[in-house]
């Protein structure tokens with residue numbers, strides 16, 4: 156029942172357990188339960204083996220016409236082990252203790268074949284790889300159950316009295332290598348799918364009464380192939396020289412080369428048509444495949460092209476976004492100067508960009524520049540501006556700024572504003588009003604251009620840079636930015652701004668984007684407010700507490716912007732530095748009565764009046780009041796600063812010898 160190798164595992168362990176249990180004096184019921192369990196386990200294990208034994212005994216009994224006990228097979232009894240050597244013809248796999256092969260050939264077997272008795276018993280069907288029944292007188296046939304003996308590689312049944320047709324299920328034995336059914340009385344057609352068993356190397360079916368056509372095997376696989384002396388019909392399969400002619404002889408209805416019988420014309424035609432059909436089918440299927448392939452290729456290319464377009468567009472868009480981000484960072488940190496920025500943006504003033512604008516004629520006020528009257532330029536042509544070499548100075552939230560060297564050597568800057576929701580007519584009126592409200596400390600536009608999509612403003616280029624650069628730059632002017640100059644700048648800007656506010660009050664045009672980078676130093680090192688009235692006020696600024704930033708609110712935003720400039724002048728600090736908001740920082744220091752601490756140290760060493768500085772600081776703090784209503788008007792600011800300046804001028808002149 157058990158092999159010597161399996162016995163110790165299954166019995167010794169319970170043994171040990173038992174002795175342990177006895178020694179620990181466990182109660183009898185427990186011991187009985189364990190014994191019963193062991194018995195049940197042993198019973199179940201043996202029942203599988205018994206099933207195999209029983210089926211084998213039944214199989215041989217049927218094959219031998221119930222005479223097995225008298226002859227060779229007397230050792231086949233249920234009290235012995237099929238794998239222990241007493242069972243004649245049984246070969247086992249010793250490792251798995253399973254029946255692998257049955258050699259029952261030449262054994263005087265004259266009973267009936269019942270493969271179901273072997274193949275319906277799973278453990279046997281799963282292990283049986285060879286069944287040799289040749290040279291007997293076995294009757295019956297091969298039943299469909301043969302398909303369950305999936306491990307069969309060798310099925311030898313030659314020289315018997317087997318009859319009936321071969322079941323289609325025979326073709327399901329995928330592992331079959333040798334099939335010998337020769338010298339029997341088999342009838343009917345060969346299962347067509349037999350040719351699908353790719354590992355079949357021996358097929359012997361000679362001397363039967365098999366009919367129909369010979370399946371199209373891959374004849375190159377065969378070591379042995381014989382279908383001679385049957386009743387096969389139809390054309391010879393194309394064996395491509397792998398099988399000798401004699402393997403097909405004795406089939407009177409079989410025709411075609413190399414057999415002596417020629418196939419009738421009708422059969423040839425039928426065959427040719429069949430072949431042609433097959434050829435056509437394969438041709439058309441290969442054509443279809445080519446067409447399909449080309450289709451996929453075209454689709455793939457179109458898809459690739461679309462992806463590339465999409466990627467290109469995205470890259471373009473990202474480039475733009477990148478540009479905005481970079482400029483924003485320049486503004487925030489102010490550690491890059493216009494030159495640095497221009498170095499960064501070498502792309503320059505794209506002619507095509509402006510050309511695009513110029514073709515948008517439907518929305519133009521004028522198809523060319525409107526040159527404003529003034530001493531700077533007498534004549535400025537739009538086309539010449541487009542032709543001129545240009546360099547990008549900066550790219551802000553509202554647009555880009557280019558430096559353009561005009562044909563006569565004149566340096567201009569072109570501000571290009573995109574997406575400003577102002578009608579062309581309103582823009583033109585606005586430009587004219589700004590031009591009328593002149594002030595020497597406000598930079599006048601030289602010319603402008605307007606379309607629905609964009610607006611261009613032309614200014615004179617200022618070589619001396621901005622107040623921002625003067626305060627926080629490298630100091631390449633070589634001069635210290637002394638207190639009196641700072642006070643002078645404050646006075647000039649406040650006056651210019653007060654003038655503009657007064658002039659443009661009814662038009663509601665404030666500067667809208669007042670900051671130290673928009674205060675430029677002209678040829679006389681005089682401060683000039685640039686880009687007046689070009690911007691919609693930035694709603695994100697901390698000063699911008701009101702939703703409506705036109706009219707009154709916009710003017711108050713300018714006052715706030717001016718207050719910040721004053722703070723920059725007094726402290727020498729940037730608007731935002733290391734995350735600290737300048738206005739808040741100054742306020743907090745002043746609240747702590749450490750006012751002197753806020754001032755620029757370079758000013759304290761001068762003969763600057765600390766009193767005037769504190770007074771100017773108070774003006775600045777009023778300007779940056781959180782409540783716009785609490786902020787003074789620009790006119791009031793200008794008066795206050797001028798008074799301070801006069802006092803300062805008076806006191807310094809009285810100090811002079």
Ligand SMILES: Nc1ncnc2c1ncn2[C@@H]1O[C@H](COP(=O)(O)OP(=O)(O)OP(=O)(O)O)[C@@H](O)[C@H]1O
Nearest residue numbers: 493548549550551552556568614615616617621672
């Ligand atoms: N007419 C000019 N001549 C010389 N430099 C100028 C002129 N106008 C502006 N600039 C300088 O060019 C740089 C870029 O200007 P731009 O107006 O694009 O940026 P910004 O003033 O920093 O930001 P915003 O877009 O908010 O105005 C700034 O440093 C500015 O001081």
